[in-house]
Amino acid sequence: SYVLTQPPSVSVAPGQTARITCGGNNIGSKSVHWYRQKPGQAPVLVVYDDSDRPSGIPERFSGSNSGNTATLTISRVEAGDEADYYCQVWDSRTYPLWVFGGGTKLTVL
Amino acid sequence: EVQLVESGGGLIQPGGSLRLSCAVSGISVSRNYMSWVRQAPGKGLEWVSIIYSGGSTYYGDSVRGRFTLARDISKNTFYIQMNSLRAEDTAVYYCATSVRGAALFDFWGQGTLVTVSS
Numbered sequence: 001s002y003v004l005t006q007p008p009s010v011s012v013a014p015g016q017t018a019r020i021t022c023g024g025n026n027i028g029s030k031s032v033h034w035y036r037q038k039p040g041q042a043p044v045l046v047v048y049d050d051s052d053r054p055s056g057i058p059e060r061f062s063g064s065n066s067g068n069t070a071t072l073t074i075s076r077v078e079a080g081d082e083a084d085y086y087c088q089v090w091d092s093r094t095y096p097l098w099v100f101g102g103g104t105k106l107t108v109l
Numbered sequence: 110e111v112q113l114v115e116s117g118g119g120l121i122q123p124g125g126s127l128r129l130s131c132a133v134s135g136i137s138v139s140r141n142y143m144s145w146v147r148q149a150p151g152k153g154l155e156w157v158s159i160i161y162s163g164g165s166t167y168y169g170d171s172v173r174g175r176f177t178l179a180r181d182i183s184k185n186t187f188y189i190q191m192n193s194l195r196a197e198d199t200a201v202y203y204c205a206t207s208v209r210g211a212a213l214f215d216f217w218g219q220g221t222l223v224t225v226s227s
Contacts, residue, residue, distance in 0.1 A: 001170070033213040035154070042203055042217040043146075043154065054215060086154050090212035096167050098144070098156035098212075 002091040004101035011107040018074040020104045022087030025068060030089045032070040034063060037103075038083045046085075047072060074106070082108045111135035111216040113204045118221030125225075126192045131204030131218060132185070139182045142211040145189050147200035148220075157202070160187060161211065171197075194225045 005023040012018040022032060032050050035043035045054050047063040050070065060075045074081055087101040117129040131143070145157040158168045160178045168176060172191075180187035191198065201222050205214035 031212060035214075037154075042219055043214070044217070045213065045215045048209060048213050048215070084153075088154075088213065096159075096211075097169070098146075098159070098214075100146075100154040100156065103153040 001097060002089065002093075002099050004087055004089065004099055006085075006087060006101040006104045008102070009105045009107065011109055012074075012077050013109045014077055014079060016077055018077050018081070018106055020072045020074075020085050020087075020106065022070040022072070022101050023068055024070075024089065027068055027070050027089065028066045030065075030091070032063065032065050033088045034061075034072045035086045035088065036081075036083045037086065043086065077106075077108055079108050082106055111206070111208070113206065113216060113218035115202065115204050115218045115221040118202065118223045120224045120226065121194055122227050123195060123225055125194050126190070127194065127223060129189045129191070129202055129204075129221060129223070131187050133187070133204075133206070134185065136206065136208065137182075138180045138185050138187050141206050141208065143178075143180065143187045144205045144214060145178075145202055146205050146214065146217075147198075147202045149197070149200045152200075155200075158189060159211070191223070194223075196225050199223060199225045 034047040037043040050065040051063040091097045112134045114132045144159040175193045177190045201220040203220045204218045
């Protein structure tokens with residue numbers, strides 16, 4: 001089955017840029033979606049189809065995807081961005097599967 | 110506004126059965142992709158199952174053959190019947206859907222906790 005690999009943690013100071021990676025075999029050929037989850041809350045979609053933002057998500061959130069790595073970039077990080085972030089793809093090569101990465105804890109120093 | 114509200118979670122013994130419900134408003138369960146995603150305590154997200162608008166169902170490897178999806182169009186609610194429950198099924202179960210196609214989840218419920226323990 002398809003595997004997505006994320007770093008367990010990323011730390012950044014307020015106002016700086018956070019980059020969270022998601023590795024997968026030829027992930028650049030798939031559409032990648034990103035979710036933010038704060039403690040005790042349901043996940044929220046923050047980026048879809050590699051780089052699009054749902055309404056209500058600040059422009060500070062952006063995404064890219066190429067080769068074997070997709071990246072979620074959060075510019076001008078704020079304390080409120082501290083959360084777990086998950087990447088996700090749809091793998092339909094055989095039996096359709098929805099695959100999540102293991103998640104990255106973003107800490108704002 | 111799309112809203113999803115789960116119910117039915119609780120404590121169940123290993124080998125037991127439980128049915129979770131997801132009441133939906135703002136969209137029709139008969140015309141959208143409806144999914145369940147779970148999260149074990151302190152762990153990441155795991156996709157569990159999906160029902161397509163046409164009625165086709167798909168399941169993750171860890172639950173296939175034990176869990177079954179269904180929907181009640183008159184109540185705009187969909188369900189997951191969970192049989193032969195194991196300790197490793199302990200998790201918060203979220204129902205989720207998307208108006209952007211089957212590949213992602215852009216609306217989520219608040220989740221319901223299922224604890225499998227003797």
